[in-house]
Amino acid sequence: MELLKASVSLVPWIASKVAKHVAYPFKVSTNIKALESSLEQLDAQKRDVETTITNADRQNGTPTEQIKLWLREVEAIKQKAVEVSNKYQQQCRCIWNISPNLWSNYTISKRAAEQNGEVMNLCERGEKIPAFGHRASPLAEEMPVSSSNSFNLELAYPLITGYQKVQNIIGIWGMGGVGKTHLLKQLNNKLFKDGIFSVVMFVTCSKDCSEEKIQNEIINKFGLNKSNSKVDRRRTIFNFLNPKSFVLLLDDLWSEMDLESVGIPTPNCIGRIVVLTTRSEDVCRLMEVDEKMRVNVLDWNEAWSLFKGKVSEQTIESNPLILKYAVDIVKELGGLPLALITVGRAMHDRNDPSEWEHAVELLKRARLHEVELSGRDEPVFEVLKFSYDKLRDNNLRECFLHCSLWPEDHPIEKNDLVELWMGLGLINENSIDMAYNVGYNYIRMLQYACLLESTDNDSQVKLHDVIRDMSLWIISNEGHEQDKWIVRSRASNQSKVVIKDETEKISLMYHHADEVLLIPNFRDTRLTTFLFTSSCLSSSIPTLEIPILSFFNLTVLNLKQNKIAAFSTEICSLRNLQFVDLSDNEIESLPSEIGALVNMKYLYLQGNPICTIPTKAIYQMRVLKVLDLSPPYYYVNKEKQDKLNFVRSLLETLERLPEFGALGVELDNMEDMVRLCQLYVPVRWLTITMSLWQGSTFSFPSEYFVSFQPSKLFSLRLINIDVVDFIGTNATIQANISRGNSESPILKRLENLDICRVGMIKVPWGGLVAPKRFFPFLKCITISRCYDVQTISWVVHLPCLRELTVSGCPIIFLIYEYELSEPTFPLLKLLVLEGLPKLVKISNPKIIFPALETLKIFECNELEDFPFSANYIPPKLNHIWVEEHWWNAKWSQGLRSSLTEYVRFLY
Structure with a gap:
């Protein structure tokens, strides 16, 4: 009975199914028309989506994976529907456009009805799927600029x-x-x-x-x-x-x-x-x-506001006469922003009304307001020269003028600039450390005067192109001696450089050797400075056909980054040379004739694979202050025995030079290290590379370094060492503490630390020898290919650390793991993590990065979290560089949304 009732209840369902199938042959035309109508709606929807995606590209949008799939499905169903429609049209090629084939009508009608359902389903899905999402921020870089709107x-x-x-x-x-x-x-x-x-x-x-x-x-x-x-x-x-x-x-x-x-x-x-x-x-x-x-000059209100901001309202309002003269100055400057900035800064601390009156008279002579009519640059230069004249002394003015030896709009490395000033005798301190400090102070003074500009790289500065033009105008005696200084770069399209009688300095940076021919028109020139850098020269200087022997008065010679393979003996004949920079070339030995350079003070040879040095010749250079023999970064010396022979004798020779102040050298054994510690040789750049990795250990401090007071180490590279121990023995630590000095004497001035292919790194943690006291001025750390290092927690509290790079360390799994008790990474701007396959976590979420600007993560596939959350993003963060596939696969939509504006993809 129950079975009968169930069977009866199925009858309506079966009847409806049968009726549906029986109707198919007779509703073929209706179903085909419905399919075609739905297809028109789907096609219109598809065009709308494509238009949305096209417009979204201008809004930095990218089509979602779901919408890409939907578009592919649309194309597929359209193709099937066209096949069904075409088959029906072929069947209808008979009388009254009706197909008599019932079975064919049945199959076509059934397929049309089913496909119509699929089409309507696609239409419904298409309305719900987001057409596009936002890409990571555009491939661009934000630039430092004083104001955001104008x-x-x-x-x-x-x-x-x-x-x-x-x-x-x-x-x-x-x-x-x-x-x-x-x-x-x-x-x-x-x-x-x-x-x-x-x-x-x-x-x-x-x-x-x-x-x-x-x-x-x-x-x-x-x-x-x-x-x-x-x-x-x-x-x-x-x-x-x-x-x-x-x-x-x-x-x-x-x-x-x-x-x-x-x-x-x-x-x-x-x-x-x-x-x-x-x-x-x-x-x-x-x-x-x-x-x-x-772009027109500023109106009065804008000009006055800009000038007053540079001078300071306090100075302007300190005296009614100063206020009057300030108004006159702004009128004379004609709304030119660069003039308002430089002159305003020059008058910042001037409280004597007579100085302001004198400034007005000088600026009136420039007639700056006529410059747009005349098209001449000289009035602008005369106004800008006012700031130059206000520099504190002639020495600082000379330092400024030499900034124009670099190409237009090219960044200037601060170290290169300071070293050039030292070579020119513009900085003449007994201590090399003091000389660098004075040089950096000069740079700050020129920046304060708005004559040098900052860049987004702390190690560089640059000249505004108009300021540089003004500098060259001053050098040329206001245009009357155009060839006094010859400054060109590779793209100047001038291959011949004719040295005139008045030529004193030549700067040809970023030239190719076959583009330049120096032509002196007399035997002995007045040339004192010759800069020819990054120019891809031939294998040796003579092949350049440069008349080097004509430069008898030369005191400064810079030929760095030119692939030069030999130190030419012709250079050794220029006895007035005081500064030579042949860094980053391919020189393997120095000639014995180098001893003829008796006036040499600064000799920079870093980045050359030098194996032999004539130490007796070095001893003849009695006024030598700096000798940098730091090796190329990735160079492995093949002649260790030769090197072993010359290093100790070189150290003993340098100790006997009365003026010597800074050495850059590579040591490859403990004996040399011990000998270095026993001598009075100040080392500024030190590289320690062990030839045998297994079992090698270097300790800082050790019993050797306790007495090593003369050293003022600035940069330290440790390569191919089993254990680097910065802790030392208890006796050593106690000896330091008893002297009132808890930092290692050779590391307390250290700014750059590079550790490569080191097994274990031991660093003091806590107490009197905590990292912040051990490395009080450390700014840059690079740790690479250290195969046994698992974590580097000691870096987190370094007070001056600005750049941290960790790469190629296969088992490091965590950067920092301990609980916090002090501020973390207070000055860190750049964090680079590359090739760390086991890195799971950077730090605990309580770590903060108050100064972080750039984060770069590459080949860290197991990394599960960023060093900050979506709720706390470092306030100064500009860029996060990552791999696109890693970014898309690894992170939640919420985190991606929070960080999208910072993300850049590595290619």
Whole structure:
């Protein structure tokens, strides 16, 4: 009975199914029309999605994986539906357009009904799936700039981003110092933050710009494949940019530039923008810009506010006469921002009204307000020279002028600058440490005077191009002696350098050897300084055909980074030389004739694979102060025995030189280390490389170093050592404490520490010999290929640490693990973690990074967390560099959303 009831209840269901199938042959036309109607709706929805994705690309969007799958399914169902429709049309080619084949009608109608259901399901799914998500922030870099908004920014930005009328090439022009570069940096930062374009490129052009320079800058900026072929570089750049939306920002363009030859896709559609700045409206015409925008000088209110901010309101209001003269000065400066900044800073601490009155008279003579009418730069230079004249003494002024020996818009390494000043005799201190300190103080004074600018790299400074032009104008006796200093770089397109009677200094940086021919027009020149660096010279100096013997008066010679294979004996004939830099070449030995350089004070040979040195010849250089023989970074010396023979005799020789102040040297055995500690030889740059790794141990401090008071170690590299022990014996520690000195004497001035291929690192932890007291000034640590190191917790409290790089350590699993009791990483700006396959965690969540700007993580596939949470992001964080596949696979959507604006992908 129950079975009968169940059977009866199934009858309606069975009947409906049967009726559905029986109806198929007679509803074929209806089902086909319904399918076609649904397909039209799906196709329209698909076009809408594609339009949304296209527009999203301009908002730095990327299609989601779900929507990509949906689009593929749409294409598949469309193809099936077209097949069904075509088959039906073929069946209907008979009388009255009705197919008499019932079985064929049945199958076609059934397939049409089923596919119509699939189409309607896709339509419903398509409405719910997000079409796009946000990529990691655009490939761009935020640039340091004083303010974020300005009237000019409000005018320029819509020209780039406006949807109604987009100008593809925009030219921004105006006189030098008016603020074009400042505006372009503001545009860069706003584009970076808004994320409208996939790529934002800021390229500095300058007078000596070339297509090659722009290509190399783009390739280096985005880590693209390098090539010596211009065609290959062009293809690489084009393939990188072509599928992306981009903005190219060209700063300080002086002549026409063929963008197509560089590899820039033609900016003739939405999403491809080129913005250039130039001093000349003619350049805008040559570049065929779609829109020109002139940057004018500041109005009175803006000019007064800027000037008052540089002088200080307290100084201006300290005396009614000063206020009157300040107003007069601002009027004379004509609203030129660079002049307002430099002159304002020069008057910052001037409280005598007579000085202000004198300043007004000097600035009136410059007639700056006429510069735009005359087109001459000299009035601007005369105004800027006011700041130069206000520097404290002639020595500082000379230091400033020598900054112009570097190429335009090129960063200047602070150490290179200070060492040049030392070589020129502009810094003459008995202590080398004091000389470097004085040099860095000079740099700070020039920055304070707004004559040098900071960069995003703490180790570098740069000159504003107009300030540099002013400097060269001063050097040339206000334009009357153009060849007094000859300063050119590789892209100057001038291969011949004619040395005139008045030529005193030559700077040819970043040239190729076959581009330069020096031609003196007399036997003995007045030339005292010759800088020819990073120029890919031939194997030795004579092959250059440089008339080196004509430079008898030469005192400063810099030929670093030129692949030079031999120290030429011709150099040894220039007896007036006091400074020679042949760093980063391929020199293996020094000639015995080097002893003829009796006036030599500074000899920099770091980065050369030097195996032999004539120590007797070195002894003849009685006024030698600095000798840097630090080895190349990745060089392994093949002739250890030769090295063993000369190091000890060299140390003994240097101890007998009365002026000697700093040595850079590599030691490869304990005997040399012991001997070094017994001698009065101040070591500034020390590399310790053991030839046999197993069983080697170096201890700091040890019984040897307790008495090693003369050492003032600045940089230490430890390579191929089994155990590095910074703890030492209890007796050694107690000896230090009893002297009132809990830091190691040779490490208390240490700023750079590089540890490579070291098994175990022992560092004191807590108490009187805690890391912060042991390394009080340590700024940069690199730990690489240390196969037994599991954690480096000792780095976290170093008070001055700014850069930390850990790479190629296979078993390190944690950077820091202990509980916190003091502030962590107070100054750390850069953290790089590379090739750490076992790294699971960087630190506990209580660690903070108050100064962190850049985090780079590469090949750390097991890393499970960032060193900070989505709730706390370091306040100064700019960039997180990661691998794209790791970023997409590893992290939750919430964390990705919080950090997206900081993320950059490593290519």
